Amino acid sequence: MWSVRTIIDAWDAFELWLTQLPFLFQVVFVTVVVLPLCAGVAIGLDRITARFDRAPGPGTPDRRD
Structure with a gap:
C-alpha cells in the first residue's frame, strides 16, 4: 500500500527531473x-x-407564475 511519504517522494523526484x-x-x-x-x-x-444547474435551458420555456 502506498503511504503519503511514498507519494511525496515520487512527486519530489518528478519535480526535480x-x-x-x-x-x-x-x-x-x-x-x-x-x-x-x-x-x-x-x-x-x-x-x-x-x-x-437549475437554470432553464435554451429550449425550456421560462415559467414566472
Missing part, C-alpha cells in the same frame, strides 16, 4: 501534457456542474 530539463523541453512538456490535462479537468468539471 522537470526543473532540471532545459527550458525548451519544459515548454514542450507543459504544452503537450499539462495544458490538455487542465483542459480535460475543466471540461469535466463543467459537465459535472451542468448537471446541477
